[in-house]
Amino acid sequence: MKVQLENITLAYGDAVAIKDLSVDIADGESLVLLGKSGCGKTSTMRCVAGLETPLSGRITIGDTVVFDSERRVDVPPNKRNVGMVFQSYAVWPHRTIFHNVAFSLRQQKLPKAEIRERVRDVLDLVGLTEFADRGASLLSGGQMQRVALARSLVMRPSVLLLDEPLSNLDARLRDRLRVELREIQQRLSLTCVYVTHDQSEALALADRIALMQNGRIVQIDRPEKIYDAPFSASIADFLGVSNIFPCTRVASRENLSVLGLTGHDVEVLSRSLPTGPEGAAEGSGAADPADPATPRVCIRPEDIRLLTEPLPEGGNNWLGKVEVVSFQGSYVRYRVGLKGGPELDALVPRHGSALLPVGTPVWATAEPTAVQVLPAEVPA
Amino acid sequence: MTAAIARLRRALPTGVLLLGLATLVIVPMLFILLAAFSTEVPRPGSIGLDALSLENFEVLSTSQAMGALGNSVFIAGAASLVALAIGCGLAFLAARTDAPARRLLYFTGIAPLFLPSLVGALAWSLLGSPATGFLNLLLHGVGLDMTLDIYSRPGLIMILALYYAPYAFLLVHSALSLMNPDLEEAAFVHGGTRRHTLRRITFPLAMPAILGSGILIFALTMENFPVAQVIGNPGQVDTLPSFIYRLMNASPSRGNEAAAVAVVLTAVLLVVTAIQQRAVLRRKFTTVTGKGVKAKLIPLGRWRWPAFAAAMVYFALAVVLPVTALLIAALQNSPYIASLGQLTDADALSFYSLGEMLTSEDLLQAARNSVLTAVLAGLIGTAISFAISYTVYRTNAPGRRVLEFVAMSPLAVPAIVLGLGLLWTWLVAPIPVYGTMAVLVVAFLAVFLPQGYRGVSASILQVDRDLEDSAVLLGSPRAKAVSYVTLPLMRVGMVSTLLLLLMLCMRELSAALFLFTSDTRLLSILIFDNYDNGAMQGAACVSLLYCGVILVIALLAKSLGAKTVEGSR
Ligand SMILES: Nc1ncnc2c1ncn2[C@@H]1O[C@H](COP(=O)(O)OP(=O)(O)OP(=O)(O)O)[C@@H](O)[C@H]1O
Ligand SMILES: [Mg+2]
Numbered sequence: 001m002k003v004q005l006e007n008i009t010l011a012y013g014d015a016v017a018i019k020d021l022s023v024d025i026a027d028g029e030s031l032v033l034l035g036k037s038g039c040g041k042t043s044t045m046r047c048v049a050g051l052e053t054p055l056s057g058r059i060t061i062g063d064t065v066v067f068d069s070e071r072r073v074d075v076p077p078n079k080r081n082v083g084m085v086f087q088s089y090a091v092w093p094h095r096t097i098f099h100n101v102a103f104s105l106r107q108q109k110l111p112k113a114e115i116r117e118r119v120r121d122v123l124d125l126v127g128l129t130e131f132a133d134r135g136a137s138l139l140s141g142g143q144m145q146r147v148a149l150a151r152s153l154v155m156r157p158s159v160l161l162l163d164e165p166l167s168n169l170d171a172r173l174r175d176r177l178r179v180e181l182r183e184i185q186q187r188l189s190l191t192c193v194y195v196t197h198d199q200s201e202a203l204a205l206a207d208r209i210a211l212m213q214n215g216r217i218v219q220i221d222r223p224e225k226i227y228d229a230p231f232s233a234s235i236a237d238f239l240g241v242s243n244i245f246p247c248t249r250v251a252s253r254e255n256l257s258v259l260g261l262t263g264h265d266v267e268v269l270s271r272s273l274p275t276g277p278e279g280a281a282e283g284s285g286a287a288d289p290a291d292p293a294t295p296r297v298c299i300r301p302e303d304i305r306l307l308t309e310p311l312p313e314g315g316n317n318w319l320g321k322v323e324v325v326s327f328q329g330s331y332v333r334y335r336v337g338l339k340g341g342p343e344l345d346a347l348v349p350r351h352g353s354a355l356l357p358v359g360t361p362v363w364a365t366a367e368p369t370a371v372q373v374l375p376a377e378v379p380a
Numbered sequence: 381m382t383a384a385i386a387r388l389r390r391a392l393p394t395g396v397l398l399l400g401l402a403t404l405v406i407v408p409m410l411f412i413l414l415a416a417f418s419t420e421v422p423r424p425g426s427i428g429l430d431a432l433s434l435e436n437f438e439v440l441s442t443s444q445a446m447g448a449l450g451n452s453v454f455i456a457g458a459a460s461l462v463a464l465a466i467g468c469g470l471a472f473l474a475a476r477t478d479a480p481a482r483r484l485l486y487f488t489g490i491a492p493l494f495l496p497s498l499v500g501a502l503a504w505s506l507l508g509s510p511a512t513g514f515l516n517l518l519l520h521g522v523g524l525d526m527t528l529d530i531y532s533r534p535g536l537i538m539i540l541a542l543y544y545a546p547y548a549f550l551l552v553h554s555a556l557s558l559m560n561p562d563l564e565e566a567a568f569v570h571g572g573t574r575r576h577t578l579r580r581i582t583f584p585l586a587m588p589a590i591l592g593s594g595i596l597i598f599a600l601t602m603e604n605f606p607v608a609q610v611i612g613n614p615g616q617v618d619t620l621p622s623f624i625y626r627l628m629n630a631s632p633s634r635g636n637e638a639a640a641v642a643v644v645l646t647a648v649l650l651v652v653t654a655i656q657q658r659a660v661l662r663r664k665f666t667t668v669t670g671k672g673v674k675a676k677l678i679p680l681g682r683w684r685w686p687a688f689a690a691a692m693v694y695f696a697l698a699v700v701l702p703v704t705a706l707l708i709a710a711l712q713n714s715p716y717i718a719s720l721g722q723l724t725d726a727d728a729l730s731f732y733s734l735g736e737m738l739t740s741e742d743l744l745q746a747a748r749n750s751v752l753t754a755v756l757a758g759l760i761g762t763a764i765s766f767a768i769s770y771t772v773y774r775t776n777a778p779g780r781r782v783l784e785f786v787a788m789s790p791l792a793v794p795a796i797v798l799g800l801g802l803l804w805t806w807l808v809a810p811i812p813v814y815g816t817m818a819v820l821v822v823a824f825l826a827v828f829l830p831q832g833y834r835g836v837s838a839s840i841l842q843v844d845r846d847l848e849d850s851a852v853l854l855g856s857p858r859a860k861a862v863s864y865v866t867l868p869l870m871r872v873g874m875v876s877t878l879l880l881l882l883m884l885c886m887r888e889l890s891a892a893l894f895l896f897t898s899d900t901r902l903l904s905i906l907i908f909d910n911y912d913n914g915a916m917q918g919a920a921c922v923s924l925l926y927c928g929v930i931l932v933i934a935l936l937a938k939s940l941g942a943k944t945v946e947g948s949r
Contacts, residue, residue: 104854
């Protein structure tokens with residue numbers, strides 16, 4: 001079912017955790033909330049579940065208004081039909097898996113035979129059929145996570161909330177369960193809200209990603225859109241863009257901007273035009289790097305190429321020296337100190353070639369189209 | 381409209397709880413205050429509001445009161461220092477050295493807890509009274525011309541120290557054994573000598589526990605009544621609690637002056653408790669996380685056996701000698717003996733009076749009363765503690781911080797003072813509770829509320845609230861979620877709180893002192909009465925039985941894997 005949040009504000013005492021947040025989630029959509037620790041992701045979910053009472057706003061699930069501060073509607077959590085997989089799983093250790101999963105059905109007083117059948121089906125779905133009678137305290141992390149999922153799925157929730165369900169697992173299991181989760185969500189066409197602060201998890205699971213900062217959604221879009229065109233340098237940073245430098249625009253050449261990195265003697269060509277008032281500071285070269293109005297040059301590490309000689313046709317050509325080499329399997333990560341400039345982070349595919357040793361002089365280059373100029377933060 | 385009702389319904393449980401706790405704890409204190417500033421004690425129909433005056437506080441300027449205050453502070457101070465030395469020393473031996481029989485040392489550290497200070501004091505008066513004390517008989521028997529006088533300030537200090545050392549032992553032992561060995565090893569690795577490491581790393585880390593328990597013991601010994609009465613009274617050493625008791629028992633009773641003294645005692649304890657709570661709070665940050673890793677043991681070398689012997693001397697003084705004295709007193713046929721040699725006579729000892737006493741109607745009634753009040757107070761206390769803990773930690777009800785404060789406040793009120801306040805409260809109250817067992821249950825509920833609340837809240841904090849929330853999200857009403865998920869997961873914590881309360885109630889004398897009638901005597905009261913009437917043999921018999929019951933509860937608690945004594949006062 002579709003879920004609508006309108007102008008939700010939530011405070012714990014004096015601390016405001018969510019500020020005037022609105023978002024529409026379509027039926028069957030998987031929305032991922034992504035953001036730094038403490039930005040309000042869990043709080044948002046708890047509002048949908050009814051575990052927190054917002055100061056103001058309205059929440060609609062399907063066609064039912066479950067919360068409305070003005071009309072003083074507040075449907076209690078046990079009447080909202082919302083499923084939630086907690087970060088801690090919250091699987092009851094003193095009950096068997098069967099009892100854990102059957103709980104909501106018993107609550108609805110369904111006939112025994114139906115309960116048994118539905119529990120079996122859902123345990124099949126998550127691959128835990130043979131564990132039904134086992135005590136829940138004897139499970140591994142991955143199994144617990146599936147029990148928690150099955151327990152929520154069995155009640156056929158209007159919306160399923162998942163709060164960092166994979167964060168307690170090791171990397172390999174995480175990769176596998178991520179795929180499984182996405183598959184189940186799509187198969188059942190469940191409306192899902194998924195919380196994470198892991199960008200690759202977000203990209204893999206989302207129909208849409210909502211980026212949160214300080215209790216607000218600052219950008220919401222399809223994963224590839226956000227990846228390609230983040231609204232701000234701090235969003236870019238979150239999505240793995242590791243080369244971010246304050247800059248000033250010096251000039252334009254053909255339809256490229258020429259940018260000077262603040263505090264360095266390095267020029268960068270970019271296809272994108274800096275937005276905002278800094279156009280006025282053109283040529284001054286003395287913008288304050290801490291000022292959020294100062295634009296940032298953003299380059300993904302995988303967009304940087306390292307060459308042994310400069311490109312003949314001009315463009316971005318920076319001379320530097322390899323300072324750190326870190327072998328990562330199919331990729332090699334280099335840190336290159338630019339002459340008269342900052343350090344660049346470059347992620348280079350290996351293609352069987354030998355690693356560049358530390359101290360090697362290199363030419364670093366990036367297509368002007370791969371260089372984005374973004375404001376530090378999305379203006380409030 | 382509906383929301384307003386909903387809000388009211390949400391605030392209601394907290395309101396009811398607050399009201400209940402206020403009646404339990406705050407009202408008695410108000411009555412004490414009122415009586416202190418009035419010339420009439422509260423009685424049915426008049427609470428003494430129309431006779432306000434300051435004259436009660438004149439009693440404070442008498443030499444008796446000044447003496448009692450001085451004694452209280454001096455004795456509590458000295459006793460806590462000695463108790464601290466004993467407790468810390470034993471804890472160090474048992475937790476961190478290669479001393480022999482460390483399990484026995486641990487037992488030595490906690491064993492005196494099974495002898496309530498009332499029993500300890502009685503036993504020591506049997507041992508050390510100048511005229512007929514067994515130890516003095518022994519000294520004279522071997523021809524030494526010296527007399528031990530337990531009825532003195534040093535005697536009081538020694539007995540208090542003996543029976544309060546376990547509190548220091550428990551706190552310091554857990555701090556020492558939970559200490560992360562990495563911290564010490566880091567000091568070794570960086571070139572510290574063992575002695576240096578101990579002084580610079582280990583002790584500073586244990587310091588908060590040491591300080592915290594020192595202040596706790598100071599507060600406890602300061603308000604201790606039984607030892608002050610049994611040992612201090614014959615030696616004419618008054619302390620504030622025994623002074624209050626004397627004022628109340630004077631004829632005519634001087635309740636208003638007693639209240640004035642009670643106000644002073646409470647004020648002193650309030651300050652001490654505030655400091656102690658500070659120390660406990662700070663401890664959270666400093667005593668390093670317990671990973672249960674075994675810390676390195678420190679070799680004692682040639683001090684191994686002398687250290688062990690010292691511990692055994694403590695064990696003898698706190699447990700073996702007193703229990704032996706009680707046994708002899710319970711079994712001897714003639715009330716007085718002139719030398720220990722008499723005890724070896726053929727018919728010197730018999731089980732006759734012990735049997736007589738143990739089957740007497742008085743004792744059976746007292747035992748029934750004790751068990752009944754303790755069980756009721758334990759059950760109700762645990763239930764109330766759960767209600768408070770749940771409100772404080774699981775809801776965002778408005779007055780929940782106030783609730784917590786009120787629940788902890790009896791910590792700062794001496795049991796004897798709270799008992800006095802309850803006496804007046806329930807005398808005045810229009811419901812006929814005074815003189816029944818109910819008033820004793822109420823008194824125990826009030827006095828041990830902090831212990832119950834601490835026990836249950838520690839346990840509720842260990843149960844992740846997501847566990848309960850998920851049941852609600854799955855469609856169950858909140859109350860069902862609590863009973864299906866939260867309560868079963870808290871079972872161990874709840875049971876051990878129940879047992880702790882049982883044990884504390886069984887041990888308590890001071891709170892019940894002004895509240896019992898001839899039909900509602902408890903074991904502790906019976907002992908005290910017997911002692912008061914000079915029936916030492918009866919007192920000794922009941923004491924033995926009493927310790928037995930307490931031991932049984934403690935074993936029960938231990939077999940349930942519960943940490944009973946922790947957090948007891
Ligand atoms: N029960 C609470 N009482 C007071 N403040 C809270 C409470 N829960 C959360 N907060 C505060 O609200 C803000 C948002 O918290 P929230 O748990 O929603 O963050 P989050 O995005 O889920 O973070 P994380 O990624 O660490 O889980 C934080 O600043 C947090 O400190
Ligand atoms: Mg969170």
